[in-house]
Amino acid sequence: MDGLNARAQAALKAQNYLQASQLYAELYAKKPSFRHNYQLMESLYLAQEYAQAFEISQERLQDYLADNEFLPHFLKVAVAAQRNLWLDILFASLKPYLTATEESMWQKTVARSRGEFSASYQSQHTTVMKQLQYLGAEDIFEQRASLQAAQKLTGSEFIEATKGALSDCNVATLIRIEILRSLVELQSKQSVKFLTVTGGESELLPAELPMLEEISDYQALAQQIQSRLSQKGQNYLWQILNLKLLLLWPEIVQQKITWLDQAEKALAILLPEEEKIQMESDLKLALLLEKTLTEWEK
Numbered sequence: 001m002d003g004l005n006a007r008a009q010a011a012l013k014a015q016n017y018l019q020a021s022q023l024y025a026e027l028y029a030k031k032p033s034f035r036h037n038y039q040l041m042e043s044l045y046l047a048q049e050y051a052q053a054f055e056i057s058q059e060r061l062q063d064y065l066a067d068n069e070f071l072p073h074f075l076k077v078a079v080a081a082q083r084n085l086w087l088d089i090l091f092a093s094l095k096p097y098l099t100a101t102e103e104s105m106w107q108k109t110v111a112r113s114r115g116e117f118s119a120s121y122q123s124q125h126t127t128v129m130k131q132l133q134y135l136g137a138e139d140i141f142e143q144r145a146s147l148q149a150a151q152k153l154t155g156s157e158f159i160e161a162t163k164g165a166l167s168d169c170n171v172a173t174l175i176r177i178e179i180l181r182s183l184v185e186l187q188s189k190q191s192v193k194f195l196t197v198t199g200g201e202s203e204l205l206p207a208e209l210p211m212l213e214e215i216s217d218y219q220a221l222a223q224q225i226q227s228r229l230s231q232k233g234q235n236y237l238w239q240i241l242n243l244k245l246l247l248l249w250p251e252i253v254q255q256k257i258t259w260l261d262q263a264e265k266a267l268a269i270l271l272p273e274e275e276k277i278q279m280e281s282d283l284k285l286a287l288l289l290e291k292t293l294t295e296w297e298k
Contacts, residue, residue, distance in 0.1 A: 004030075008039070017047035028056075034063045038070055045077050054081035065094070068102065072109045079113035082121060088155030089185040114154070121152065128152050132161035136170030140296070143175050155186045167193040167201060173247055174296050180250070184209050197247045197292055198285065204250060212249040217260040221245075224263040225270075241270045244289045 008023035021043035028036040037060040044053035057064060057074050064074035078087045091106060098106065131138070131146040132153075138146060150158055162179045165171045180194060183206035191205045212218055222242070229235050251257050259265045259282075268276035272286035 008043070012043060012046075015046075017043055018049075021047050021049065021052075032059070034060050037063075038073065041077060042073060045073075045080060050077065050080040050082075053077045054083055068105065072105065075106065075109045076113040079110060079117060082124075082152040084114070084154045085151045085158050085182065088158075089182065092155070092185060092187045124152055125157060129157060129161040132158075133164060135162075135165040135175070136168040140172050140298070143172055147175055147178060150182075155188075159183065159186065159188050159190060163190075163192060167195045169195060169199075172296060173197045173292055174243070177246055177249060180204070180206065180209075181211070184211060194250055196250050197288065198251065200251075202250055202254060204253075209250075209253060212246055212252065215252060218245065218252060221260045221263060221266055225267060228263070228267065237271075240293065241267075243293060244270050247289060247292060 004023060004027050008020050008027060011017075011020035011023060021040060024036065024040040024043050028040045037056060041053045041057045044050075044056065054077050057077055061074075064070050075087070078084075087110065091110075095103065128146070128149045131142075132150060135143055135146060150161075153161065162183070165179055166176055168176075176195065180192075183192065186206070188206040191203055194202050194204050196202060222245075225241060226235070226238055229237055245252070248257050252260065259269065264276075265282070267273070269282055269286040270289070272283075272290055274283060274286070277283045277286060
C-alpha cells in the first residue's frame, strides 16, 4: 500500500487530481480508515467531483463531526456538493452541543465556502426558489423534483421560498408535510399557515412543533398496530398506515385526532375497514386518507 500511496501523492502534487482520486479510491477500498477517507474526499473535491466527495465523506460522518481539524474540510465539500439544506439542518441539530468556538468556526467556514461558490450556483438557487414559490402550478412529479432540488438552498432560502406552499391546496399534502418537517428540523422560528389534509388551516411555529415520532400517543399506537400486523403476517402494511398518520401529524399535535389511544378504531380508519367504522366523520376521514395516498402513489 505504500507504493499506491506514493503514486497517489505524486499525482496530487502534479495536480492530476482525477488520477489521484482513483488511486486513493483503491487505497480506501483496501483499508477504509478515516485518514484514507479524507484523502479520497479531498482528491475528489480537487477534481471537482463534489457529489462523489460528499458521498464518500458520509461513510465517516461521525469522525468528521468529532474532529475540529478535519471538520472544515468536510463542510466545504458539503457546500460544494450543494447539500446546503442538509447542512443547515445538521447544524441546527448539533448547535446545542457545540461550544461557542466550534459554532463560530462552523458558521465562518460555511459562509466562506458559500461565498466562494455563490457565482457558480446563484442562478440555480434562483431557479429552485422560483419553483418552490410556484409549487402549486406544477404536477405531482414536478413537485417531488422541486423538493429534491431544494437541497441546494440554504435554510433561510428554503424558509422564504416555501412559505406559500404550506397553505396551497394545489401542493400535494405529503409535499407540504415534508416541507413542514424540514422547517421543524431547521428549528425555524417563523410562524407558518399550514393547510391540513382535512382542509383546515392552522398557524404553526415549527421550532415548537414535535415530530410525529416524538409524540407519546403516536409511539404507543405505532407499537400496538405493528404488533397486531405482525400477528397477522401483514407487516408490509405498516409503511402505508404510517404515511396516513403522517398526513395527520399537525392535527395530532393540536389534539384534533382523538382516537390514537384506541387501536381498534385507529386500524379501522387507517386500513380502512369501512364495516367497522361507526361514525360518519370517521368514515369520511378514512376515505380522505385513502384517496390522498392513492393520488400520491400514482
